Amino acid sequence: MENLPTETPLLETRGLTKMFGSLRACDAIDLSIAPGEVHALLGENGAGKSTLVKMLFGVLDPSEGEILWKGKPVKIGSPGEARATGVGMVFQHFSLFEALTVAENIALALDGNIGIDQISEEAGRLSQEYGLPLDPSAHVADLSVGERQRIEIVRALLQNPELIILDEPTSVLTPQEADKLFETLAKLQSEGRSVLYISHRLEEVQRICDRATVLRHGKVTGDCDPRQETPSSLAQMMVGGEVAEISGAGLGEPGEVLIEVNKLSAPSRSPFAVALRDIDLSVRAGEVVAIAGVAGNGQSELFDVLSGEDKVGDADAIKIRGQSVGGKGITERRLMGCGFVPEERHGHAAVTDLPLTANLVLSRHASDRSTFLSGGPIGLINTGAVAIAAKRISEVMDVRKSGEDPAAGSLSGGNLQKFIVGRELDRQPVVLVVNQPTWGVDAGAASRIRQALIDLAKSGSAVVVISQDLDEVFEIASRIAVINEGRLSEPEPAKTMTRERIGLLMGGFHDGTGHAHAEAIYAH
Amino acid sequence: MDMTQAIILTIMTAATPLLLAAIGELVVERSGVLNLGVEGMMIMGAVAAFAIAQITGSAGLGAIGGLIAGMLFSLLFGFLTLTLVANQVATGLALTILGLGLSGMIGEAFIGLPGLKLAAIEIPVLADIPFIGRLLFNQDPIFYMSIIAVIGVNWFLFKSRAGLRLRAIGDSHSSAHALGVKVVRTRYLAVMFGGACAGLAGAHLSIVYTPQWVENMTAGRGWIALALVVFASWRPTRVLAGAYLFGAVSIGQLHAQALGVGIPSQFLSALPYLATIAVLVIISLNRRMTLINTPASLGKSFVPER
Numbered sequence: 021m022e023n024l025p026t027e028t029p030l031l032e033t034r035g036l037t038k039m040f041g042s043l044r045a046c047d048a049i050d051l052s053i054a055p056g057e058v059h060a061l062l063g064e065n066g067a068g069k070s071t072l073v074k075m076l077f078g079v080l081d082p083s084e085g086e087i088l089w090k091g092k093p094v095k096i097g098s099p100g101e102a103r104a105t106g107v108g109m110v111f112q113h114f115s116l117f118e119a120l121t122v123a124e125n126i127a128l129a130l131d132g133n134i135g136i137d138q139i140s141e142e143a144g145r146l147s148q149e150y151g152l153p154l155d156p157s158a159h160v161a162d163l164s165v166g167e168r169q170r171i172e173i174v175r176a177l178l179q180n181p182e183l184i185i186l187d188e189p190t191s192v193l194t195p196q197e198a199d200k201l202f203e204t205l206a207k208l209q210s211e212g213r214s215v216l217y218i219s220h221r222l223e224e225v226q227r228i229c230d231r232a233t234v235l236r237h238g239k240v241t242g243d244c245d246p247r248q249e250t251p252s253s254l255a256q257m258m259v260g261g262e263v264a265e266i267s268g269a270g271l272g273e274p275g276e277v278l279i280e281v282n283k284l285s286a287p288s289r290s291p292f293a294v295a296l297r298d299i300d301l302s303v304r305a306g307e308v309v310a311i312a313g314v315a316g317n318g319q320s321e322l323f324d325v326l327s328g329e330d331k332v333g334d335a336d337a338i339k340i341r342g343q344s345v346g347g348k349g350i351t352e353r354r355l356m357g358c359g360f361v362p363e364e365r366h367g368h369a370a371v372t373d374l375p376l377t378a379n380l381v382l383s384r385h386a387s388d389r390s391t392f393l394s395g396g397p398i399g400l401i402n403t404g405a406v407a408i409a410a411k412r413i414s415e416v417m418d419v420r421k422s423g424e425d426p427a428a429g430s431l432s433g434g435n436l437q438k439f440i441v442g443r444e445l446d447r448q449p450v451v452l453v454v455n456q457p458t459w460g461v462d463a464g465a466a467s468r469i470r471q472a473l474i475d476l477a478k479s480g481s482a483v484v485v486i487s488q489d490l491d492e493v494f495e496i497a498s499r500i501a502v503i504n505e506g507r508l509s510e511p512e513p514a515k516t517m518t519r520e521r522i523g524l525l526m527g528g529f530h531d532g533t534g535h536a537h538a539e540a541i542y543a544h
Numbered sequence: 545m546d547m548t549q550a551i552i553l554t555i556m557t558a559a560t561p562l563l564l565a566a567i568g569e570l571v572v573e574r575s576g577v578l579n580l581g582v583e584g585m586m587i588m589g590a591v592a593a594f595a596i597a598q599i600t601g602s603a604g605l606g607a608i609g610g611l612i613a614g615m616l617f618s619l620l621f622g623f624l625t626l627t628l629v630a631n632q633v634a635t636g637l638a639l640t641i642l643g644l645g646l647s648g649m650i651g652e653a654f655i656g657l658p659g660l661k662l663a664a665i666e667i668p669v670l671a672d673i674p675f676i677g678r679l680l681f682n683q684d685p686i687f688y689m690s691i692i693a694v695i696g697v698n699w700f701l702f703k704s705r706a707g708l709r710l711r712a713i714g715d716s717h718s719s720a721h722a723l724g725v726k727v728v729r730t731r732y733l734a735v736m737f738g739g740a741c742a743g744l745a746g747a748h749l750s751i752v753y754t755p756q757w758v759e760n761m762t763a764g765r766g767w768i769a770l771a772l773v774v775f776a777s778w779r780p781t782r783v784l785a786g787a788y789l790f791g792a793v794s795i796g797q798l799h800a801q802a803l804g805v806g807i808p809s810q811f812l813s814a815l816p817y818l819a820t821i822a823v824l825v826i827i828s829l830n831r832r833m834t835l836i837n838t839p840a841s842l843g844k845s846f847v848p849e850r
Contacts, residue, residue, distance in 0.1 A: 078724075079721075079722055098724045099722060099723055099724035100724035103724075111722065115716075115718075115719035115722045115723060116719065117711075117712045117715040117716055117719060117720075118715065118716075118836075118840070119711070119715045119835075119836045119837070119838075119839075119840065120708070120711065120712060120715065124708055124712075127705065127708060128708060128709060128712050128720075128723055128725070129723050136708075159836060161835070161836065
């Protein structure tokens with residue numbers, strides 16, 4: 021703490037603790053934010069970052085410890101009190117109301133009875149001033165994720181806060197959108213406001229933050245100037261141990277085409293869903309094709325048609341090992357050797373109230389009928405065989421759980437995700453389609469899942485990974501495509517792909533160079 | 545009064561209780577609470593209004609008593625679902641069953657007694673307008689209140705700040721909570737408003753529509769009100785249209801049966817339901833607008849994390 025600020029910190033916490041039952045989500049946190057400082061709060065998922073800021077914003081009550089504002093102890097009992105104190109917050113999972121308009125959403129966060137028209141005007145002015153264009157009369161349901169974030173920021177700015185808390189703001193943005201956000205943050209800083217910037221992206225933190233506080237398992241494990249640190253020293257503080265390196269070595273020449281999508285179009289299923297347009301994709305044995313893109317550009321719709329959850333009218337639009345499967349359902353596709361892992365762990369990939377073994381039977385009752393079921397049409401469950409398979413999956417994927425066969429919902433996000441991915445890998449699927457394989461998963465579990473996906477491709481399967489995480493995309497993919505507003509770009513070799521180019525494709529800038537690249541890799 | 549006026553008048557009388565109960569439930573559902581106990585609150589309002597009118601000799605006090613009875617009964621629902629976080633569907637159904645039983649018990653002593661009728665209030669000058677004057681401005685107070693409720697609720701929901709907060713809670717109670725909106729308190733107020741409207745709707749049945757007490761006299765109107773809210777895609781003006789359409793077809797089919805039209809009477813009895821559902825479904829074909837109006841957190845319990 022050699023460069024301790026001489027002036028009083030704007031916000032300080034001393035021994036701030038939050039207990040959930042016996043779990044210490046935040047354990048005696050000391051944090052100090054100077055005026056005009058961009059302060060990073062680093063940590064993995066589940067490290068206690070969100071719990072900490074919820075206490076600072078009055079959403080949660082601290083169990084112990086105190087919060088000091090400009091040197092004086094304060095009690096922040098509600099978000100309203102936080103705003104009155106001078107704290108503004110931009111939530112990670114937006115606290116926006118889809119059915120309401122932009123202006124109505126902003127009005128909700130303001131106290132008093134200023135007319136909606138006046139708020140529209142003021143919001144329009146602020147959004148211009150900070151380079152965050154917005155239409156006050158648009159319904160939130162119709163806006164992109166980036167635009168939704170702008171509403172949150174404008175909403176926070178309208179209160180003229182001295183401290184603005186941003187919770188994982190770039191996780192939903194394209195690189196270009198993120199750059200614009202950083203410009204806005206720089207402007208806020210130049211006005212003397214402080215920013216508490218929550219992230220697990222080291223590169224960003226090093227780029228824009230003056231100080232960083234690192235959390236792990238609810239405790240402060242580091243307080244440093246991120247510009248003086250290396251990414252690996254920061255990662256060390258975040259993760260504790262070393263994270264296993266992912267190795268893509270051994271991915272050979274791609275073989276035959278295993279899954280093929282031809283000119284696939286599908287109308288949107290609901291007003292808030294995305295229509296798929298003219299999608300072409302072919303994935304060969306022994307390769308991992310990653311589909312990058314900002315959330316809400318058709319990823320889940322694409323996953324659903326690939327898995328057969330949504331059938332398409334044109335049977336030839338999707339071919340698996342040369343057979344047309346457009347009109348076939350998910351069970352038939354599984355029987356052909358495919359595996360699917362949807363994005364949402366709770367409720368989609370797993371029934372949270374049922375034990376792991378039951379979840380195993382639910383997804384593999386058809387493909388493993390001979391092992392898991394007996395009694396012909398009655399379909400009695402062979403509990404012994406299922407238990408053995410569940411145990412095998414847990415061992416291979418290092419699933420940490422309480423008890424032999426706990427309910428799926430009782431596992432932590434990372435462990436449940438390892439089980440769900442392992443459940444498909446255990447069958448050695450010929451084609452595996454995964455949506456957001458490591459979303460909200462800690463680094464250890466993420467590297468394990470990524471390595472398992474690469475290993476599956478090495479063994480001769482075709483793997484499709486839909487992911488918003490560019491680090492992940494570059495780590496595992498042989499080829500990378502980008503989905504934007506329901507259109508998929510031509511996959512390009514990962515070696516020649518750059519982040520800038522992905523960013524452009526995410527923003528909808530297509531050109532003809534993709535074909536040349538694709539031909540190059542196969543000619544090679 | 546000519547024949548046309550008489551028919552329109554009966555339609556308005558038939559539509560008023562539906563409209564009141566539905567507009568109350570609309571506010572409840574807009575706040576994200578599904579109270580299936582409308583029928584129970586209505587019948588409690590009906591029996592309380594009749595009994596209080598008998599005991600005090602004043603139909604006006606009876607109407608107020610019906611309103612209060614509905615509100616108190618809804619508070620029971622509020623306490624169970626909002627404070628104790630019981631399942632809203634099960635609690636609502638239980639409220640209806642309890643209301644039907646309890647009202648039957650209370651009403652035992654009043655069966656067969658001639659009831660008091662709430663007097664019409666003639667609004668000076670306006671009532672002299674030819675044709676519509678007598679229809680619109682020489683009515684019972686509950687009719688006036690039903691119309692005021694529609695206009696008031698429409699203004700409240702879409703123009704006032706408190707209404708905006710209520711819609712926000714119905715869209716996402718956790719987001720609203722994160723913004724510091726008082727979710728549980730607002731929902732209590734909404735539930736009580738719904739109860740008061742249902743109680744008054746019940747009072748209309750027992751002291752205006754047919755001034756007497758008959759067991760189960762609501763005859764499913766609470767359920768129709770619930771359906772109206774959904775098919776009207778949670779918009780007050782559409783609830784108004786739906787309630788009057790239902791009233792019109794109900795009265796029309798009665799006349800048709802009396803005239804001996806060659807259509808099976810069972811079909812005619814079903815006609816109001818079919819016609820109302822058909823029309824409201826056609827109105828709500830615009831799926832985007834329906835989704836925007838549907839309270840996304842409808843029926844979900846809210847437990848603040850603290």
